[in-house]
Amino acid sequence: MSGHDSKYFSTTKKGEIPELKEELNSQYKDKRKDAVKKVIAAMTVGKDVSSLFTDVVNCMQTENLELKKLVYLYLINYAKSQPDLAILAVNTFVKDSQDPNPLIRALAVRTMGCIRVDKITEYLCDPLQRCLKDDDPYVRKTAAICVAKLYDINAELVEDRGFLEALKDLISDNNPMVVANAVAALAEIQDSSTRPIFEITSHTLSKLLTALNECTEWGQVFILDSLSRYKAADAREAENIVERVTPRLQHANCAVVLSAVKIILLQMELITSTDVVRNLCKKMAPPLVTLLSAEPEIQYVALRNINLIVQKRPTILAHEIKVFFCKYNDPIYVKMEKLEIMIKLASDRNIDQVLLEFKEYATEVDVDFVRKAVRAIGRCAIKLERAAERCISVLLELIKIKVNYVVQEAIIVIKDIFRRYPNTYESIIATLCESLDTLDEPEAKASMIWIIGEYAERIDNADELLESFLETFPEEPALVQLQLLTATVKLFLKKPTEGPQQMIQAVLNNATVETDNPDLRDRAYIYWRLLSTDPEAAKDVVLAEKPVISDDSNQLDSSLLDDLLANISTLSSVYHKPPEAFVSRVKTAPRADDEEFADTAETGYSESPSQGVDGASPSSSAGTSSNVPVKQPAAPAAPAPMPDLLGDLMGMDNSIVPVDEPTAPSGPPLPVLLPSTTGQGLQISAQLVRRDGQIFYDISFDNGTQTVLDGFMIQFNKNTFGLAAGGALQVSPLQPGTSARTLLPMVAFQNLSPGAPSSLLQVAVKNNQQPVWYFNDKIPMHAFFGEDGKMERTSFLEAWKSLPDDNEFSKEFPSSVVSSIDATVEHLAASNVFFIAKRKNSNKDVLYMSAKIPRGIPFLIELTAAVGVPGVKCAVKTPNKEMVALFFEAMESLLKFGCGVVSQELIDSA
CATH class of the missing domain: 1.25.40 (Serine Threonine Protein Phosphatase 5, Tetratricopeptide repeat)
Known part of the structure; x- marks a missing residue:
C-alpha cells in the first residue's frame, strides 16, 4: 500500500465485516480494490477477517497487479487456518504462473512457496519446474528461492522431482542475480541436510567469482559465504581467489566487507609467499578501520570480529x-x-x-x-x-x-x-597497605590478604594487618574466608611466634566449628592436621612455588578461534561461540512472515527448553543457520527489541540463562492479550506481577488448535523500565485443548527505550508451529514499588520540604470510593505503598504515604478522601517529574481494585 492508503486503517464501523463482504462482491473494480485494501488493513492491525476468505479469493481473477499482490498477501496469512478453501485458489496460481507478465509469474510462484499447506505442495511442482527454466531472469531467481522453501516442507519431493539438479544448473546462469539466489537456496538446503548437497568445484568456483562482480550486495554476501567453505587445492588457486575477492573490501556494505575478509583470512592459510601475505594484511586494515566510523551497533559487531582477527593476525592492525x-x-x-x-x-x-x-x-x-x-x-x-x-x-x-x-x-x-x-616489585607493598581500611569488595580484600600472606616475612606488622580482617571472619564471603585461612597459615609458618599462634587457633576454630561451608571446613581440617603432625610437610604444601601466570589477552583455544574465523560476519563471531552452541539444527518451518525477522537481524528470544537449545538466541528467523549476514547488528548489553515495533525487536542478547522451572502460578484469571481468533487458536493471557521482591511475567497459553505447540520463545521490545526476560520461558509442549501457565523472571533497566516514559510493553511470542505473534501489554508501575519504600515521619517531612513546589502534582480519581481507611492502607501496603501518617481535614481523611522505585526515586504521597463518598484526590511530590503520569496511572489502578475501595460504576449499578 502507498502512503496515501493510511485512511484504510481508520475504519471503526460496527458492521464492518458484512459491509466489506458486500464491497468485495461489487461489480465495480475500484470498489473491490478498496475493499481488499480495507481487509488487509484490518488484518494488519490484528482483526480476524478470515470469514471473508472466499470473497477475497474471488478477487484474484484480475489483471491489476497491485490488487493481485494484496489478495496473495491475504492468502499467505489465512491459508494455514483455511487449507481446504486455499485449494480453491490453486487453479489461479497455476494459471498466473503462465501469465505473459513475468512479474505475475514470479508473484504466483513466490506466493505458492509461502503457503505452507501440504495439500497445495503437489500443485506447486509443475509451475515451479517451468519457472526454473523461464526466459525471464526475475522469474528464475524467484523460483530458486521457492525450491528452498519447498525443501523445507517436503525434502523428498524436491529430490524426486529433480529440483536440486535444476538449482545446480542455475549456478551456470548468465544472470548474476539468478546465480546468487541459487547459491542462497542451495546453502539454506545444505544447512538442513545431513548429506552433502552443495559442493563447490573448480568449475563452479569460476562461475561464482564471475557473478560476484555484478550482483547486488546481498547476492555478493551469499556467494562470498558459500565461497568461504571452499578449500583451495594449492597456494596458486588460493592467490587467484583472493585476487578476485579483494575488490569487495572497498564495498560500502559492511556485511560484504566482512565476508570478503573472512575468505581472505581462510585462503591466507594456504598462501606461502610472505610478500603476498604482507600485502594482503595492508589491504585489509583500511576497510576494517572504516567499519569503526559507522553507527555504534555496527561498530560493536565490527569490533567483535576484529577481536578475533587480531588474535589470529595481529600484524593487520598493529599500526x-x-x-x-x-x-x-x-x-x-x-x-x-x-x-x-x-x-x-x-x-x-x-x-x-x-x-x-x-x-x-x-x-x-x-x-x-x-x-x-x-x-x-x-x-x-x-x-x-x-x-x-x-x-x-x-x-x-x-x-x-x-x-x-x-x-x-x-x-x-x-x-x-x-x-x-x-621478587621484583614487592617494594610497593607498603603503599598498598595504606589503603587497607578502604577495602570492601570480596575480590579486592582477597587479593590484599593474599599479598600480606605471601610476603608476610617482609611486612613487619603482617599479623596486625591480618588481625584487622579476622574480626569480621564469620560475616565475610567464602572467597575472603578461604584466603584469610591460607594467609594466616602462611604467616604462622613464616613467623611461628605467639601472635600468629593465637590467630591460627582462632581461624581454624572459626573455619571448622562455626561454618557450614564444606570447602572452607575441608581446607581448615587439612591445614590443622598438617600443622599438628608435620610442620615441615605443611611448609612444602602451603609455601610451595606457584606456577607463574601468563598473558591471557588471547584467551581463545586455537581450534575454536579457527572455527570462529570461518564464521566471521555471522552471529557466531559476535557471540564468540561456535554455531552449534546456540543454533538448533532441527529445522522449524520458515514462514513468510518470518522473513521479516530474518531481515531485521538476529533474534533475542528467551527460549522454551523444549527447543533443545542452550538458552541462547537463534541466529535467523527459523533458528537454523549461523551463516546469516549480519544486517542490523546486535547491541550487546541488552537483548533487544520490533521494525519500529518490529525492526528493533530482534537484538542482542545476550545473556539469557535457563533457570529452574518456577512453581506454576495460580490465582485469578489473567487479562487476555492475544485472543484465540487472532492467534489462530492460540490464546495468550499475561500480566506483570511482583513476588518476594522480584518482578515476574505471569503468562498463560491456551492451545485451541489441533496440533501440539512447542518451542515457545518470548521477546520484549525496548521499554521505559528496560524490562527483559531474565531466564528461559519454561513451557512444555502444549497438547491440543490444554493450557499452561508459568512465571517468567524479569530483569529491569537492561532494555531501555529513549524518549518520554510510557507504560507500553510490546511483546513478541513465537513457537515452532505458528507465525510470530505481537501484542501490547501495560507496565503497572506499582510492580516496581520496592520493599524499601517506607520512610520515617521526620524523613518524609524533610524530603517534602526539600523538594520545590514545581515537583508537586495532583490528580482526582472520580470513579474511586474508599469504603474503609484501614482496608485501603492494608491493600496499598501489599503493593509497597507505605502508610506514614493520617489527619482529618473537615470531613475528609488525609493519608500520607511513601513509595520508591529502583534507582532510589521516592514518591511522597498525599491521599484525600471521604469514606463512602465518590472521588479520591492524590497529590505527589517526587524528584523525577517525568514519572508522575505513570505513577498516577498506577495509583488509580490500585485504588480502583483495592480492598476497601469500590468502583463508582458498581455503586451506580447497585
Whole structure:
C-alpha cells in the first residue's frame, strides 16, 4: 500500500465485516480494490477477517497487479487456518504462473512457496519446474528461492522431482542475480541436510567469482559465504581467489566487507609467499578501520570480529591502535570492546600511548569502564615484561587518587603482577597497605590478604594487618574466608611466634566449628592436621612455588578461534561461540512472515527448553543457520527489541540463562492479550506481577488448535523500565485443548527505550508451529514499588520540604470510593505503598504515604478522601517529574481494585 492508503486503517464501523463482504462482491473494480485494501488493513492491525476468505479469493481473477499482490498477501496469512478453501485458489496460481507478465509469474510462484499447506505442495511442482527454466531472469531467481522453501516442507519431493539438479544448473546462469539466489537456496538446503548437497568445484568456483562482480550486495554476501567453505587445492588457486575477492573490501556494505575478509583470512592459510601475505594484511586494515566510523551497533559487531582477527593476525592492525582509542560519546559496550582490542595490540612500541589512554579512562565516571581500564593496565604489565614497571607506576598514581573502586581494582591486578614477576616489585607493598581500611569488595580484600600472606616475612606488622580482617571472619564471603585461612597459615609458618599462634587457633576454630561451608571446613581440617603432625610437610604444601601466570589477552583455544574465523560476519563471531552452541539444527518451518525477522537481524528470544537449545538466541528467523549476514547488528548489553515495533525487536542478547522451572502460578484469571481468533487458536493471557521482591511475567497459553505447540520463545521490545526476560520461558509442549501457565523472571533497566516514559510493553511470542505473534501489554508501575519504600515521619517531612513546589502534582480519581481507611492502607501496603501518617481535614481523611522505585526515586504521597463518598484526590511530590503520569496511572489502578475501595460504576449499578 502507498502512503496515501493510511485512511484504510481508520475504519471503526460496527458492521464492518458484512459491509466489506458486500464491497468485495461489487461489480465495480475500484470498489473491490478498496475493499481488499480495507481487509488487509484490518488484518494488519490484528482483526480476524478470515470469514471473508472466499470473497477475497474471488478477487484474484484480475489483471491489476497491485490488487493481485494484496489478495496473495491475504492468502499467505489465512491459508494455514483455511487449507481446504486455499485449494480453491490453486487453479489461479497455476494459471498466473503462465501469465505473459513475468512479474505475475514470479508473484504466483513466490506466493505458492509461502503457503505452507501440504495439500497445495503437489500443485506447486509443475509451475515451479517451468519457472526454473523461464526466459525471464526475475522469474528464475524467484523460483530458486521457492525450491528452498519447498525443501523445507517436503525434502523428498524436491529430490524426486529433480529440483536440486535444476538449482545446480542455475549456478551456470548468465544472470548474476539468478546465480546468487541459487547459491542462497542451495546453502539454506545444505544447512538442513545431513548429506552433502552443495559442493563447490573448480568449475563452479569460476562461475561464482564471475557473478560476484555484478550482483547486488546481498547476492555478493551469499556467494562470498558459500565461497568461504571452499578449500583451495594449492597456494596458486588460493592467490587467484583472493585476487578476485579483494575488490569487495572497498564495498560500502559492511556485511560484504566482512565476508570478503573472512575468505581472505581462510585462503591466507594456504598462501606461502610472505610478500603476498604482507600485502594482503595492508589491504585489509583500511576497510576494517572504516567499519569503526559507522553507527555504534555496527561498530560493536565490527569490533567483535576484529577481536578475533587480531588474535589470529595481529600484524593487520598493529599500526592502527589509535583508531581503537575510546571517544567520550562511545556507548559503554563499544568502549569495552575497544579496550579488549587495545590490550591485544599493545606492544613495547606503543605501550606509552596506550597507558596514557588507560590512565585517562580510569578517571571517567562510568564505574564499570573505569574498573576495566585499571584491569587493562595490569593485563598489559603481565603481557609486556619490559613495560611492567611503567604499568605499575601508573597503577600507583591511580591509587593515590584514593577513589575507592579504583584502589580496589588496582590491588586486584597488582596481585597478578606479583605472581607474574616474583621478587621484583614487592617494594610497593607498603603503599598498598595504606589503603587497607578502604577495602570492601570480596575480590579486592582477597587479593590484599593474599599479598600480606605471601610476603608476610617482609611486612613487619603482617599479623596486625591480618588481625584487622579476622574480626569480621564469620560475616565475610567464602572467597575472603578461604584466603584469610591460607594467609594466616602462611604467616604462622613464616613467623611461628605467639601472635600468629593465637590467630591460627582462632581461624581454624572459626573455619571448622562455626561454618557450614564444606570447602572452607575441608581446607581448615587439612591445614590443622598438617600443622599438628608435620610442620615441615605443611611448609612444602602451603609455601610451595606457584606456577607463574601468563598473558591471557588471547584467551581463545586455537581450534575454536579457527572455527570462529570461518564464521566471521555471522552471529557466531559476535557471540564468540561456535554455531552449534546456540543454533538448533532441527529445522522449524520458515514462514513468510518470518522473513521479516530474518531481515531485521538476529533474534533475542528467551527460549522454551523444549527447543533443545542452550538458552541462547537463534541466529535467523527459523533458528537454523549461523551463516546469516549480519544486517542490523546486535547491541550487546541488552537483548533487544520490533521494525519500529518490529525492526528493533530482534537484538542482542545476550545473556539469557535457563533457570529452574518456577512453581506454576495460580490465582485469578489473567487479562487476555492475544485472543484465540487472532492467534489462530492460540490464546495468550499475561500480566506483570511482583513476588518476594522480584518482578515476574505471569503468562498463560491456551492451545485451541489441533496440533501440539512447542518451542515457545518470548521477546520484549525496548521499554521505559528496560524490562527483559531474565531466564528461559519454561513451557512444555502444549497438547491440543490444554493450557499452561508459568512465571517468567524479569530483569529491569537492561532494555531501555529513549524518549518520554510510557507504560507500553510490546511483546513478541513465537513457537515452532505458528507465525510470530505481537501484542501490547501495560507496565503497572506499582510492580516496581520496592520493599524499601517506607520512610520515617521526620524523613518524609524533610524530603517534602526539600523538594520545590514545581515537583508537586495532583490528580482526582472520580470513579474511586474508599469504603474503609484501614482496608485501603492494608491493600496499598501489599503493593509497597507505605502508610506514614493520617489527619482529618473537615470531613475528609488525609493519608500520607511513601513509595520508591529502583534507582532510589521516592514518591511522597498525599491521599484525600471521604469514606463512602465518590472521588479520591492524590497529590505527589517526587524528584523525577517525568514519572508522575505513570505513577498516577498506577495509583488509580490500585485504588480502583483495592480492598476497601469500590468502583463508582458498581455503586451506580447497585
